[in-house]
Amino acid sequence: MSPFARRAVSALTCLTAAALATAAPAASATPATEQGVKSIQLQWASASPADPPHLNGYLTIGGTYTCTEPTGTTVDVSFTAMQILPLAMPSGVGSLPCGPGVVDASWEVTSVANAEVHRGWTNVFLTFDGQTALPQQLDAA
Numbered sequence: 136m137s138p139f140a141r142r143a144v145s146a147l148t149c150l151t152a153a154a155l156a157t158a159a160p161a162a163s164a165t166p167a168t169e170q171g172v173k174s175i176q177l178q179w180a181s182a183s184p185a186d187p188p189h190l191n192g193y194l195t196i197g198g199t200y201t202c203t204e205p206t207g208t209t210v211d212v213s214f215t216a217m218q219i220l221p222l223a224m225p226s227g228v229g230s231l232p233c234g235p236g237v238v239d240a241s242w243e244v245t246s247v248a249n250a251e252v253h254r255g256w257t258n259v260f261l262t263f264d265g266q267t268a269l270p271q272q273l274d275a276a
Contacts, residue, residue: 170235171203173203177268178199179196180257180276182194182254183252191249192248194223194227196244196273201238201239202231202232206235210230210233211229212230213227214226217257218252218253219256223253225252228244255275256273258272
């Protein structure tokens, strides 16, 4: 091996060792049982269509959530949805219970009565714990 090649290999070895020694430790995921963890996933929507003029319709949305705040506390969830043809804008609110064991729990919230609710594509604007998520499009069957 030439002196130049030896120096290059030696320099590369030193740089690699230095990079490994100074690399930040891998971030560990926060355990879901740690107090104060809050998250939500919107997974589905279901419509009970209106039948005007006698019956109003309802839109129910749901999914899973985690809230490991102390037992007895709640987290607020609300939504506004938009359906097109015909135009409907159902909305609903609810409170979900928290506790150390509330990890990936099922949740659902139903809208107030609305005369225009129907089945079909629905854009849902979800707010969880005061934070508004990006809208999601779901098929409200």
